[in-house]
Amino acid sequence: MARTVLNQADVQRALTRISHEILESNRGSSDLVILGIPTRGVDLARRIAAEIRRIEPGSTIEAGSLDVTMYRDDLARTTTRTPHPTELPAGGIDGKTVVLVDDVLYSGRTIRAAFDALADFGRARAVRLAVLVDRGHREFPIRADFVGKNLPSSTDERINVRVAAIDGEDAVTIEGGR
Amino acid sequence: MRHLLSTKALTRDEAIGLLDIAEDMAAVQEREVKKLPTLRGKTVVNLFFEDSTRTRISFEAAAKRLSADVINFSAKGSSVSKGESLKDTAQTLQAMGADGVVIRHPASGAPHLLATSGWIDAGVVNAGDGTHEHPTQALLDAFTMRRRIHGAAARGKGLDGIRVVIVGDILHSRVARSNVWLLETLGAETTLVAPPTLVPVDTAGWPAQISHDLDASLAEHPDVVMMLRIQAERMHGAFFPDSREYSRLWGLDDGRFAQLPATTMVMHPGPMNRGLEIAAAAADSPQSTVREQVANGVSVRMAALYLLLSGGLD
Amino acid sequence: MAATIIRGATLPDGTRADLKLEGGLIAEVGSIAGASGAETIDADGLIALPGLVDLHTHLREPGYEASETILTGTQAAAAGGYTAVFAMANTYPVADTAGVVEQEARIGRAAGYATVQPIGAVTVGLKGERLAEIGAMAASQANVRVFSDDGFCVFDPLLMRRALEYVKAFDGVVAQHAQEPRLTQGAQMNEGALSGELGLAGWPAVAEESIIARDVLLAEHVGSRLHICHLSTAGSVEVVRWAKARGIAVTAEVTPHHLLLTEDLIAGYDARFKVNPPLRTAEDVQALREAVADGTIDIVATDHAPHPLEAKEVEWDAAANGMVGLESALSVVQAALVEPGHLDWAGVARVMSATPARIGRLAGQGADLVAGVPAELTLVDPAASREFGLGDLRGRSVNSPYLGRTLPGAVVHTFHQGYATVRDGALRPADEIAALAAGSER
Numbered sequence: 001m002a003r004t005v006l007n008q009a010d011v012q013r014a015l016t017r018i019s020h021e022i023l024e025s026n027r028g029s030s031d032l033v034i035l036g037i038p039t040r041g042v043d044l045a046r047r048i049a050a051e052i053r054r055i056e057p058g059s060t061i062e063a064g065s066l067d068v069t070m071y072r073d074d075l076a077r078t079t080t081r082t083p084h085p086t087e088l089p090a091g092g093i094d095g096k097t098v099v100l101v102d103d104v105l106y107s108g109r110t111i112r113a114a115f116d117a118l119a120d121f122g123r124a125r126a127v128r129l130a131v132l133v134d135r136g137h138r139e140f141p142i143r144a145d146f147v148g149k150n151l152p153s154s155t156d157e158r159i160n161v162r163v164a165a166i167d168g169e170d171a172v173t174i175e176g177g178r
Numbered sequence: 179m180r181h182l183l184s185t186k187a188l189t190r191d192e193a194i195g196l197l198d199i200a201e202d203m204a205a206v207q208e209r210e211v212k213k214l215p216t217l218r219g220k221t222v223v224n225l226f227f228e229d230s231t232r233t234r235i236s237f238e239a240a241a242k243r244l245s246a247d248v249i250n251f252s253a254k255g256s257s258v259s260k261g262e263s264l265k266d267t268a269q270t271l272q273a274m275g276a277d278g279v280v281i282r283h284p285a286s287g288a289p290h291l292l293a294t295s296g297w298i299d300a301g302v303v304n305a306g307d308g309t310h311e312h313p314t315q316a317l318l319d320a321f322t323m324r325r326r327i328h329g330a331a332a333r334g335k336g337l338d339g340i341r342v343v344i345v346g347d348i349l350h351s352r353v354a355r356s357n358v359w360l361l362e363t364l365g366a367e368t369t370l371v372a373p374p375t376l377v378p379v380d381t382a383g384w385p386a387q388i389s390h391d392l393d394a395s396l397a398e399h400p401d402v403v404m405m406l407r408i409q410a411e412r413m414h415g416a417f418f419p420d421s422r423e424y425s426r427l428w429g430l431d432d433g434r435f436a437q438l439p440a441t442t443m444v445m446h447p448g449p450m451n452r453g454l455e456i457a458a459a460a461a462d463s464p465q466s467t468v469r470e471q472v473a474n475g476v477s478v479r480m481a482a483l484y485l486l487l488s489g490g491l492d
Numbered sequence: 493m494a495a496t497i498i499r500g501a502t503l504p505d506g507t508r509a510d511l512k513l514e515g516g517l518i519a520e521v522g523s524i525a526g527a528s529g530a531e532t533i534d535a536d537g538l539i540a541l542p543g544l545v546d547l548h549t550h551l552r553e554p555g556y557e558a559s560e561t562i563l564t565g566t567q568a569a570a571a572g573g574y575t576a577v578f579a580m581a582n583t584y585p586v587a588d589t590a591g592v593v594e595q596e597a598r599i600g601r602a603a604g605y606a607t608v609q610p611i612g613a614v615t616v617g618l619k620g621e622r623l624a625e626i627g628a629m630a631a632s633q634a635n636v637r638v639f640s641d642d643g644f645c646v647f648d649p650l651l652m653r654r655a656l657e658y659v660k661a662f663d664g665v666v667a668q669h670a671q672e673p674r675l676t677q678g679a680q681m682n683e684g685a686l687s688g689e690l691g692l693a694g695w696p697a698v699a700e701e702s703i704i705a706r707d708v709l710l711a712e713h714v715g716s717r718l719h720i721c722h723l724s725t726a727g728s729v730e731v732v733r734w735a736k737a738r739g740i741a742v743t744a745e746v747t748p749h750h751l752l753l754t755e756d757l758i759a760g761y762d763a764r765f766k767v768n769p770p771l772r773t774a775e776d777v778q779a780l781r782e783a784v785a786d787g788t789i790d791i792v793a794t795d796h797a798p799h800p801l802e803a804k805e806v807e808w809d810a811a812a813n814g815m816v817g818l819e820s821a822l823s824v825v826q827a828a829l830v831e832p833g834h835l836d837w838a839g840v841a842r843v844m845s846a847t848p849a850r851i852g853r854l855a856g857q858g859a860d861l862v863a864g865v866p867a868e869l870t871l872v873d874p875a876a877s878r879e880f881g882l883g884d885l886r887g888r889s890v891n892s893p894y895l896g897r898t899l900p901g902a903v904v905h906t907f908h909q910g911y912a913t914v915r916d917g918a919l920r921p922a923d924e925i926a927a928l929a930a931g932s933e934r
Contacts, residue, residue: 070244071214080179308809
């Protein structure tokens with residue numbers, strides 16, 4: 001049975017905190033690009049961008065999206081994945097600080113693919129990573145800069161992230177395992 | 179998707195899914211780095227038994243932009259005249275480790291044979307077989323129509339209610355066949371206009387109206403007019419008296435073009451016979467999609483290769 | 493040779509009888525008392541038919557022995573219940589001289605599985621330009637009575653007229669391959685909705701029907717016998733029906749595959765289904781079945797056309813036309829004509845044995861199973877059912893359209909010249925049969 005780890009209020013609190021942390025580490029929202037990784041990362045990125053605009057009046061930051069499907073290293077190992085659009089802010093990423101946003105950080109392979117994808121769009125000054133959940137089990141030397149919740153899990157457990165814009169509610173649940 | 183052999187076999191979801199991926203591929207064409215690493219390590223063979231530089235380079239560009247290795251295998255001449263059979267060629271490609279084969283062949287059904295014979299494991303893309311089908315051409319045509327009509331909001335959409343008139347040698351046209359099935363699947367209404375000699379004897383099962391009167395069909399102000407190339411060899415088969423009469427009755431000349439609404443798209447799969455089936459004014463007008471069709475061809479073929487070659491499991 | 497007694501066979505008319513074979517003849521038919529020394533075959537449940545006679549077989553020898561030889565072709569024939577085959581003339585060299593036809597007949601006799609009756613070419617080299625030495629072939633030891641350019645149409649109307657007239661001198665018949673060449677240039681399959689969809693060049697029915705119409709009128713005009721090979725369309729049936737009503741001396745044949753298979757099978761571009769004339773529509777199949785039932789079509793002939801694998805494992809346009817059919821013919825006829833009620837077993841004996849022998853003027857074949865006639869017969873189990881497979885093919889080529897299809901009936905025994913060529917469903921070895929054949933010639 002699925003067990004709820006973060007409820008609606010927890011998710012919103014986590015996003016608000018991450019937004020503050022991003023602003024703090026970037027010293028404001030200038031030259032900042034927020035890119036969500038489809039599908040749920042895109043919604044989380046939009047919400048972080050909205051938080052930043054709320055926290056820092058005058059900011060016009062909009063989130064974009066970065067699809068990494070074509071850069072994955074497991075394309076030959078699974079069924080064909082359907083790609084999603086990539087939408088970058090008008091100014092591009094050259095010289096900017098890019099914050100990648102994803103729902104769950106696990107093996108790190110998605111983020112590795114995201115680095116390759118990003119390189120094809122330009123040269124960011126710095127790349128940061130924000131995730132709602134870090135469940136461990138990394139297979140690459142990758143760590144998140146901004147984490148909603150660390151959630152140590154076993155590999156036979158499933159972490160489900162639900163977001164209001166897609167799933168009708170915000171929630172993080174865990175199921176399976178012992 | 180294992181092979182792309184015909185549009186007749188495509189479901190609406192499959193067709194729209196492919197067109198949507200082609201939109202993503204088109205976005206890549208607008209970047210500075212126009213290449214994706216997706217098919218790195220895969221080998222795509224362009225197996226052309228018929229000359230078609232345009233189609234070959236389009237597939238070649240598509241495969242290369244997905245980082246596949248491309249081998250061009252020009253095997254002009256049929257198996258009989260050449261001495262090497264399709265089977266032997268296929269087994270050669272299999273031994274070379276081809277992951278995808280793009281085949282153009284003068285015999286209808288040759289791609290089907292290649293895909294179903296068991297001679298080769300590769301995914302097969304039909305790049306035009308005899309007078310049967312040319313599915314990627316129809317897909318790029320549909321992609322072009324959808325973009326012109328829906329613009330940036332094209333994703334997920336079909337061609338519902340769009341009225342398309344296809345003019346020319348329907349009998350021998352694989353482009354027409356592939357378009358007829360795909361347009362039906364996507365919800366468009368198709369009218370085929372040709373002299374009776376250039377229409378198959380029995381089209382009762384085709385989801386299209388047949389007309390022999392181009393002016394009447396154009397008077398209905400279709401959304402799309404697609405002119406087909408008239409092959410030189412048809413001039414000698416008693417299909418019509420001569421090129422002058424063909425042009426006068428079935429060509430999109432200046433007068434007919436002037437009667438069309440400014441919103442009507444003028445399409446042509448190329449290469450065009452200017453002055454025969456299409457006047458220069460029509461071909462070069464803003465209504466003409468000819469150059470877009472070429473650019474979109476690469477995007478659609480990237481989408482097809484991606485769908486065929488990226489999945490390791492079915 | 494010891495006598496053979498076949499016990500309890502069902503004759504074509506439905507009655508049951510014992511048959512005694514002795515000295516190459518059917519010695520006795522009726523209720524036969526046990527005879528010492530006689531071999532006995534239990535034929536309970538089996539139908540006895542006069543040995544089948546195929547008016548249209550391609551044996552490929554001389555010239556194309558990679559596809560079939562006279563030996564392997566007649567082995568396929570025996571396995572299918574045939575005791576005589578007419579060998580088409582499109583060999584290499586073409587059977588257009590007495591020498592070639594005599595050689596074919598001689599090889600067939602020595603092989604001993606079935607009577608090989610050569611067909612002579614109408615024109616030299618099948619080229620449709622000038623008449624072959626029809627008289628020499630007729631007068632040869634091969635005794636040729638059927639002349640055909642099969643594979644090609646005798647298209648020149650004047651040449652066709654002359655051929656029809658000329659063969660009268662020898663009681664011969666011209667078997668026409670009715671195919672208008674201009675209307676079928678590059679043709680790949682029946683012209684209709686499916687050809688348009690598949691993008692295969694159409695082979696219109698009118699290309700067959702127009703030649704048949706022309707030729708029945710020519711035959712009427714010159715008072716000659718005419719035989720039409722492999723009718724394949726409903727329109728052809730109508731033309732022949734009209735001609736027969738007019739009293740024209742025309743006979744017509746249909747192949748088993750045109751009685752069972754339709755063009756739909758071509759949708760997968762499998763060249764096993766490529767044949768000349770092409771597979772047609774379900775309506776054509778129905779018309780052909782009814783035409784056999786009402787006598788418009790006189791006979792069923794196989795058009796057994798062996799081809800090597802490499803001629804079929806190619807793209808459709810490049811593939812050879814033709815199907816092997818000797819081994820499957822009787823089963824297909826049972827499925828297409830007997831089971832739907834178009835024909836009873838007496839009818840089968842008529843269209844697959846008696847009438848083809850009569851059209852080809854072949855003595856000693858196709859006779860009713862009565863005392864005194866040559867012992868040419870086959871025993872069939874109509875209750876059998878099998879998935880037709882490679883093991884059922886006994887010729888050299890495997891281009892059968894029926895592989896993997898379930899067919900009714902099975903040939904259990906075949907007797908030629910009084911000896912069994914097939915016993916208990918198994919073909920007897922070539923050396924035994926050759927020895928028996930040599931013995932029966934003496």
